[in-house]
Amino acid sequence: MAKSQVQFTKDNEYYTPKSFVDRFGKFDYDPATTREKAEEFGVPNFDTIETDGLSKDWSQYKRIWINPPFTRKHEFLAKAWFTYLKAKNEIYILFPIEFMTTARFHNAVGGGRVYVPNGRI
Numbered sequence: 001m002a003k004s005q006v007q008f009t010k011d012n013e014y015y016t017p018k019s020f021v022d023r024f025g026k027f028d029y030d031p032a033t034t035r036e037k038a039e040e041f042g043v044p045n046f047d048t049i050e051t052d053g054l055s056k057d058w059s060q061y062k063r064i065w066i067n068p069p070f071t072r073k074h075e076f077l078a079k080a081w082f083t084y085l086k087a088k089n090e091i092y093i094l095f096p097i098e099f100m101t102t103a104r105f106h107n108a109v110g111g112g113r114v115y116v117p118n119g120r121i
Contacts, residue, residue, distance in 0.1 A: 016067045016094060020121045024092055029061035032068050032076060041065070054079055059087035067094040074104065081109045094121075 021027075021041050029045040030038055031053025038046035045061060047053030054075055058064055064083075068076035073095060080091045097116065099105055 017121060020117070021065060024065070025063065027063045027065040027092070029058060029064045030066065031056060031058060031064070031079075032066055058083040058091075059089065062089050064089060064091045066091065070096075073099060074108065077105070077108050084112075 015037060018040055027041065027043050030041070030043045031047045032049075033041075033043070033046050034048055035046070038044075043065065047056055049069070054072075058079065064080070066076055066080060077093065077095075080093055083089065084091055095105070100114065
């Protein structure tokens with residue numbers, strides 16, 4: 001059932017507030033950001049849409065933050081799970097709660113922790 005007050009679009013540009021990311025500490029890589037956001041969050045290694053983080057090896061990084069493009073969230077989740085299995089690094093991914101209740105989400109990963117914020121971020 002669709003939510004009557006939520007309008008879904010193909011827009012991939014949803015930015016995370018620094019105050020939210022800061023709750024989880026410092027990160028050394030973000031495969032899906034902008035230069036401006038990486039600088040704001042103090043993330044020294046990052047990729048943008050132009051440099052295509054999905055094509056890179058993430059296993060060299062210990063702590064990874066990902067707010068994936070909405071239309072490619074499945075690809076980023078699969079890459080994160082593959083990377084975790086290889087490197088056992090810490091990977092934090094921001095997903096809409098609706099996606100986390102799907103079979104596709106649960107079939108893509110084998111574990112992890114879920115943090116559910118109180119309200120929209």
